[in-house]
Amino acid sequence: xxxxxxxxxxxxxxxxxxxxxxxxxxxxxxxxxxxxxxxxxxxxxxxxxxxxxxxxxxxxxxxxxxxxxxxxxxxxxxxxxxxxxxxxxxxxxxxxxxxxxxxxxxxxxxxxxxxxxxxxxxxxxxxxxxxxxxxxxxxxxxxxxxxxxxxxxxxxxxxxxxxxxxxxxxxxxxxxxxxxxxxxxxxxxxxxxxxxxxxxxxxxxxxxxxxxxxxxxxxxxxxxxxxxxxxxxxxxxxxxxxxxxxxxxxxxxxxxxxxxxxxxxxxxxxxxxxxxxxxxxxxxxxxxxxxxxxxxxxxxxxxxxxxxxxxxxxxxxxxxxxxxx
Numbered sequence: 001x002x003x004x005x006x007x008x009x010x011x012x013x014x015x016x017x018x019x020x021x022x023x024x025x026x027x028x029x030x031x032x033x034x035x036x037x038x039x040x041x042x043x044x045x046x047x048x049x050x051x052x053x054x055x056x057x058x059x060x061x062x063x064x065x066x067x068x069x070x071x072x073x074x075x076x077x078x079x080x081x082x083x084x085x086x087x088x089x090x091x092x093x094x095x096x097x098x099x100x101x102x103x104x105x106x107x108x109x110x111x112x113x114x115x116x117x118x119x120x121x122x123x124x125x126x127x128x129x130x131x132x133x134x135x136x137x138x139x140x141x142x143x144x145x146x147x148x149x150x151x152x153x154x155x156x157x158x159x160x161x162x163x164x165x166x167x168x169x170x171x172x173x174x175x176x177x178x179x180x181x182x183x184x185x186x187x188x189x190x191x192x193x194x195x196x197x198x199x200x201x202x203x204x205x206x207x208x209x210x211x212x213x214x215x216x217x218x219x220x221x222x223x224x225x226x227x228x229x230x231x232x233x234x235x236x237x238x239x240x241x242x243x244x245x246x247x248x249x250x251x252x253x254x255x256x257x258x259x260x261x262x263x264x265x266x267x268x269x270x271x272x273x274x275x276x277x278x279x280x281x282x283x284x285x286x287x288x289x290x291x292x293x294x295x296x297x298x299x300x301x302x303x304x305x306x307x308x309x310x311x312x313x314x315x316x317x318x319x320x321x322x323x324x325x
Contacts, residue, residue, distance in 0.1 A: 001184060001185060002182070002183050002185045003180055004155075004181070005177065005178055006177050006178065006179045007039050007177040008151070009151035009158075010154050010155070011040050011043075012183070013155045013158035013162070014040070014078060014158065015044065015047070016159065016188075017159055017162040018047075018048055018052065024078065025048075025052040025053070025070075025077055025078070026052065027054040027056055027066070027078070027080070028055075028079055029082050030082070031044075031053060031054070032044075032050065033055055034055075038118070038174065039177075040177070041053060041080070060087055061092065063079065064087075065090075065093045067115075068093050068097050071098070071111045071112050071113040071167075072110070078114045078116060079114065081117035082117060083117055083174070084117055084119045084133045084169075085130075087117065094137070094167070095140050097111075098111045098113055098115075098143070098167035099111075099140050099141065099167055102142065103141075110165045110166070111167050112165050114162055114164075114169075115168070115169050115170070116158075116161075116171070118172050118174040119133055119134060119211065120133075120212065121262065121299060121306075123174070125299075127300075130298075132211075132261070132262050132263040132294075134171055134211075134239045134269065135239065135263055137169050142167065143166070143167050143240070144167070144193055144238070145240045146168060146169065146237065146238050147171040147210050147237075147239055148171075148211070148237055149209075149212075149215065149237070151179065151181040151182075151183050152181060152183045152184060153191060153197075156190050156191030157190075157238070158170060159188075159189070160190050160192060160193050161193065173212050191237070196234055196236040196238065197235050197237060197246075198250065199214070199218075199235050200221055200231065200233040201232055202231045202233070202254065203230050203254060204230045205229065205258060205320050206247070206251050206257040207220070207231050207232065207233045207257075207258050207260060208258070208259045208273055209233065210235055210269075211262060213262050213292075216311060216312065216313050217316060219313040220313040220320070221233060229321075232250050234247055244276055244280070247276075248281050251285070252281055255284055258289075258290050258291070258320055259274060259290075259291050259292070260291075261291065261292070261311075262293075262311060264294050264296050265293040265294070265296060268293065270291040270293055271291070286323075287323035288323070292311045292315045293311065294309060294311065
């Protein structure tokens, strides 16, 4: 195992796949000359040249469409958005074209493309730069959505995403690019898409959390352990396809569940998890499934208000105690 930053784990995955398959190329704003806005593509231009590491204009719709066309014609693009808040401008290409190519051609055309970049809030950046889009995109058939929490998952799932024959949204967090963690150094290390992981064993309550929220769940679980409450933490890693079997197995053991999601509550990831648990494991529940989400209001700019707006370990602890009667 090697200790790498989150950004380094992503770069290693992309580098390995570019070396393995000459059809793989990277495009996006500042990915080449500037080495990437968050240094995920650092050094790739020097290694692979301008034909495979391509700076684009500030036109998300335009270069996303170029990527979709390239994928349909046999290449395997990795399209970087500086943030998924900006990728809203490219939603037509993602939702209306990439996801529907195979369906509308009767399987005659594939669209093996990865759209990647930071998702959800990134500090005090205001309402238009603080939105989590993973559940929105997961709504659409034909699209796989990955939102990782740790460097090892980032490397293994990025390699799987690049090799997939379908369009994949690979979501990260601006605030985690410097996060360090152990990353497998085995040759050609991959993690299958659609497989979650139990990252902490426990017997009293299941916490389901991904992205930055996973780290809040860990903090809460450490505090709750001092009171004798042992939390089991499930990191889905993939929003769609979802490893529902893993979540249900845990809930059937603990009989309680809290879903933590850095998104608004209505029609979100946490709402879907709650519905699926009550449909598939209702008889095992000793308490209602609770959600710890953002309030149903846009992100404030004020630092104190922004901190209060975000989910917190205290909210998770309070929710666990609420169901632990």
